[in-house]
Amino acid sequence: MAKRLIPTLNRVLIEKIIPPSKTTAGILLPESSAKLNSGKVVAVGPGTKDKAGNAIPVAVKEGDTVLLPEYGGTQVKLGDKEFHLFRDEDILGTLHD
Structure with missing residues (x-):
């Protein structure tokens, strides 16, 4: 059975987006390119x-x-996934396409 975490008060559970470390052609990208x-x-x-x-x-x-x-x-680990809890006021903004 998978656990589900519901944050309390003004906390937000976030799964960080990890940028790819190499291109589809196999070229390694430096950390600074994130x-x-x-x-x-x-x-x-x-x-x-x-x-x-x-x-x-x-x-x-x-x-x-x-x-x-x-x-x-x-940092919070649920099963094999890693998440992070932030307070609402710590989030800098939302990203849109």
Whole structure:
């Protein structure tokens, strides 16, 4: 049975996107050619509440591709997959085609 993690509060579960290390022709790419530190949102928490008790929803949704800070997040391993938990406010933005 596969486990599923549902984040609490304003946390977001992200699977990092690893850029290819070589081209389809087999040419090795240097690490510096990696474009962005990005990931795909796998699950989101329900959000938080402000001091007045009003709900503050998470700004991203499942399936979004997001830009991540270079450092941060909490590494989580579920089965053979590796994920990272970030707070909503730590996510730098969403990426669109």
